[in-house]
Amino acid sequence: xxxxxxxxxxxxxxxxxxxxxxxxxxxxxxxxxxxxxxxxxxxxxxxxxxxxxxxxxxxxxxxxxxxxxxxxxxxxxxxxxxxxxxxxxxxxxxxxxxxxxxxxxxxxxxxxxxxxxxxxxxxxxxxxxxxxxxxxxxxxxxxxxxxxxxxxxxxxxxxxxxxxxxxxxxxxxxxxxxxxxxxxxxxxxxxxxxxxxxxxxxxxxxxxxxxxxxxxxxxxxxxxxxxxx
Amino acid sequence: xxxxxxxxxxxxxxxxxxxxxxxxxxxxxxxxxxxxxxxxxxxxxxxxxxxxxxxxxxxxxxxxxxxxxxxxxxxxxxxxxxxxxxxxxxxxxxxxxxxxxxxxxxxxxxxxxxxxxxxxxxxxxxxxxxxxxxxxxxxxxxxxxxxxxxxxxxxxxxxxxxxxxxxxxxxxxxxxxxxxxxxxxxxxxxxxxxxxxxxxxxxxxxxxxxxxxxxxxxxxxxxxxxx
Numbered sequence: 001x002x003x004x005x006x007x008x009x010x011x012x013x014x015x016x017x018x019x020x021x022x023x024x025x026x027x028x029x030x031x032x033x034x035x036x037x038x039x040x041x042x043x044x045x046x047x048x049x050x051x052x053x054x055x056x057x058x059x060x061x062x063x064x065x066x067x068x069x070x071x072x073x074x075x076x077x078x079x080x081x082x083x084x085x086x087x088x089x090x091x092x093x094x095x096x097x098x099x100x101x102x103x104x105x106x107x108x109x110x111x112x113x114x115x116x117x118x119x120x121x122x123x124x125x126x127x128x129x130x131x132x133x134x135x136x137x138x139x140x141x142x143x144x145x146x147x148x149x150x151x152x153x154x155x156x157x158x159x160x161x162x163x164x165x166x167x168x169x170x171x172x173x174x175x176x177x178x179x180x181x182x183x184x185x186x187x188x189x190x191x192x193x194x195x196x197x198x199x200x201x202x203x204x205x206x207x208x209x210x211x212x213x214x215x216x217x218x219x220x221x222x223x224x225x226x227x228x229x
Numbered sequence: 230x231x232x233x234x235x236x237x238x239x240x241x242x243x244x245x246x247x248x249x250x251x252x253x254x255x256x257x258x259x260x261x262x263x264x265x266x267x268x269x270x271x272x273x274x275x276x277x278x279x280x281x282x283x284x285x286x287x288x289x290x291x292x293x294x295x296x297x298x299x300x301x302x303x304x305x306x307x308x309x310x311x312x313x314x315x316x317x318x319x320x321x322x323x324x325x326x327x328x329x330x331x332x333x334x335x336x337x338x339x340x341x342x343x344x345x346x347x348x349x350x351x352x353x354x355x356x357x358x359x360x361x362x363x364x365x366x367x368x369x370x371x372x373x374x375x376x377x378x379x380x381x382x383x384x385x386x387x388x389x390x391x392x393x394x395x396x397x398x399x400x401x402x403x404x405x406x407x408x409x410x411x412x413x414x415x416x417x418x419x420x421x422x423x424x425x426x427x428x429x430x431x432x433x434x435x436x437x438x439x440x441x442x443x444x445x446x447x448x449x450x451x452x453x454x455x456x
Contacts (some may be wrong), residue, residue: 014351015352021340021344022337059373086332086335089329090329090349090393091303093329094324229302
């Protein structure tokens with residue numbers, strides 16, 4: 001039993017490190033979602049108003065929706081190149097549980113998108129007149145929410161990667177599932193600006209993360225097997 | 230309908246008794262892509278030390294059959310048994326003991342030849358760096374080990390893909406057109422590996438449009454032709 005746990009752990013770290021390495025060699029794919037996030041957020045002050053009260057009112061929603069769309073744009077990269085070059089069928093035929101491999105790939109995806117989005121979010125929040133003392137809550141919601149976005153997104157990508165034009169279908173499949181995360185994430189940030197207690201929202205985001213962490217890898221593995229049929 | 234030519238000269242040396250059970254058994258398998266049935270009622274079995282050469286024109290279902298044998302496709306009818314068990318119920322044993330090299334090489338273009346082979350080896354649980362080095366030397370890729378795969382030629386990439394066979398050392402090799410884009414030298418190297426694999430009691434299933442040239446491969450060869 002211990003041996004199989006060990007070998008599954010090796011599979012997880014091998015895939016995780018491979019995908020991080022690939023992301024670092026593909027700088028443009030690494031930077032694209034970040035640039036998208038920065039540009040979309042900075043369009044709002046340009047298009048709406050530079051009045052700090054108006055900006056502060058929309059800041060939580062703008063930050064969260066932009067982070068969500070940036071994540072969605074990057075989702076395809078989880079399985080696209082592996083599908084195209086035949087690595088995916090090798091991974092599916094691997095002796096290790098496919099869910100562990102999927103988890104390694106999603107973890108690498110989160111580190112190269114969600115985590116980076118979270119790290120640059122304070123700078124963008126400040127540009128929307130966001131009060132610095134509430135940045136902690138923003139970072140917490142993104143840290144708890146973006147991994148869930150990657151995990152749920154992996155199911156959608158696994159289902160659509162075999163289609164030639166799966167982009168719109170992916171958005172239609174995934175966006176409805178993102179709604180609860182958006183609601184709890186944005187409302188926590190919103191309430192923190194009014195100095196209200198946000199523990200409830202954070203617990204719910206953590207619960208959604210735990211739920212998707214335990215279920216999404218299995219759903220994604222099943223979807224991949226169907227896609228390769 | 231498929232015909233089974235058992236020009237099986239290996240019979241004399243390997244009597245198929247309970248001591249050497251048939252390892253790969255295909256029982257009235259039907260393969261389909263979409264609504265089109267490519268073959269049906271296909272049955273054959275392979276013992277250790279045998280090579281199966283699947284022939285047939287383009288679109289006759291050779292790749293479909295290979296993907297059924299390695300467990301990527303579920304046959305619409307019939308079943309495939311490995312060591313007497315349905316490969317769907319004992320998938321992990323079958324996957325551990327089987328290496329599939331498909332049409333696509335399964336290599337990452339951004340990583341070097343060495344990195345690709347190392348990652349494959351680690352996924353197979355092989356930590357033997359010497360084996361990886363030896364495989365690269367054997368395949369004639371030693372001087373190219375630090376070059377990213379995207380800059381290698383098609384034949385070199387094919388050789389590197391076949392390197393997976395050497396680092397995994399599974400019993401069952403399933404090869405889809407292994408000689409594509411490979412030069413005469415490379416073909417010689419691969420045929421030599423096939424022979425030594427068969428001598429170690431391995432099993433090889435392959436598709437190839439070219440006939441197998443080596444007499445020692447031909448003497449262990451069973452042919453299935455799909456129409």
